[in-house]
Amino acid sequence: MKILTVVGARPQFIKAAAVSNIIRKEHEEILVHTGQHYDENMSKIFFEELNIPKPDYNLGVGSGGHGKQTGTMLIELEELYEKEKPDMVLVYGDTNSTLAGALCASKLLIPVAHIEAGLRSFNMTMPEEQNRILTDHISKYLFVPTASAIKNLSNEGVTSGVYNVGDVMYDATLNFSKLSKEKSKIMKELNLKQEEFILATIHRAENTNDINRLRNIIEALNESGQKVILPLHPRTKKYMDDYNLSFNKNIKIIDPVGYLEMISLEMNCRKIITDSGGVQKEAFFMNKPCITLRDETEWVETVENGWNIVVGTDKAKILDGILNFVPNKVKQNIFGDGHAAEKILEIINK
Structure with a gap:
């Protein structure tokens, strides 16, 4: 299977570090960096020190207003998707790169997998909240990190293709x-x-x-x-x-x-x-x-x-x-077992 992964910001690089190497054991992955984070200290160093596969494409979108940034990504990604013809597009989190990656794939009828789906702050003035809600509602596979994320999706009528795999950031923290x-x-x-x-x-x-x-x-x-x-x-x-x-x-x-x-x-x-x-x-x-x-x-x-x-x-x-402030409770295990990436791979294989 050819999987095209879209990343564009520091947290997504970390998540990709936990997932990409696992996926590449059994599938072909095309890694696309939108260039949403373009500062050298905030982008390139992450790929180098975490041994993330070098991006196959860097769109170099850079900064700008939400409309300009997202629109430029859509234009660039559409051309790229038509060239690469992926079987699935994988997106992470809640950035403009997430929304552009998912929306472009949905328009071209390419299945979308959203890692870190189902999160809600219930503040629609946040661009991230808008991005994550829209992405969830056009995704075919929703990999959620917590039980509350499942409840959030269910409340919005999204129940198909939802999988609680744990948090890939927990994988990364344990690994690194x-x-x-x-x-x-x-x-x-x-x-x-x-x-x-x-x-x-x-x-x-x-x-x-x-x-x-x-x-x-x-x-x-x-x-x-x-x-x-x-x-x-x-x-x-x-x-x-x-x-x-x-x-x-x-x-x-x-x-x-x-x-x-x-x-x-x-x-x-x-x-x-x-x-x-x-x-x-x-x-x-x-x-x-x-x-x-x-x-x-x-x-x-x-x-x-x-x-x-x-x-x-x-x-x-x-x-x-x-x-x-001092924590007043015994910490519970609420983010999975540190093997979210392996579980994502198992579901993709099925």
Whole structure:
């Protein structure tokens, strides 16, 4: 079988690292990078350090408005699909690359498989929510990571072709944690000791593009007095400069890091503060308390299990989380057994 996989952003590269090598044991895979993430530190390094097969095509779409970016992908992908004639198109997550990859395939009557299907934040102002809902409703195979994702799909009338395989990000974390310990030197380079720092990430447009939300986050981090390591996303840096915002000395700013370095920081930190969906899960995998800088989360299980609190950008709540939040429940196994990729392959074979 010829399977064409579409990726375009960092979380998708990580998921592809867990799945592509498994699929290629029995099938031909064509890997297409849309170029949605085009920064060298945020794209190429992931393929190199995770040993992801080199993309067969890089569309080089780059940044732009949602319409321009998605539309350009559709035009490029349609030509590519007609050339390659895949038997199945595989997409991940909830980015514009996900929607474009799925929509183009659906129009050409090519079966779509969606990995990480069924997630819902129930906030339709989020582009990611729109992307994941639309992708789910045109997919033939929906590989969901959790039981709640099945319920979400059922509530929308989607019951056929739904498979709970577990979370491929959990596969990746298990696979690459050992490699991170062997290869990552970031703890030594930053002169860090285990459990002495908090790890933070800020990148979502809803936080960076709004001066009040971004100011509240920065002030909370500054006023906490805690040692915080913050790999600074280019978007966050741009808006901080635009708004004339800055961090105190207790916040150590570093450049964006590769996946192995990020895993190392997550394994060794005391807590995690983030607005990233993927990092919320990784915090859970690493047994780290997580403070989520969003008004809602699609990873509701991490909250229900007591290891994640959603604080939005309320400065007082962020500060309270930093200083006082301690998980109050025994962590449950809610993301599968670390063999999601193998289960996906078994279903594709059938």
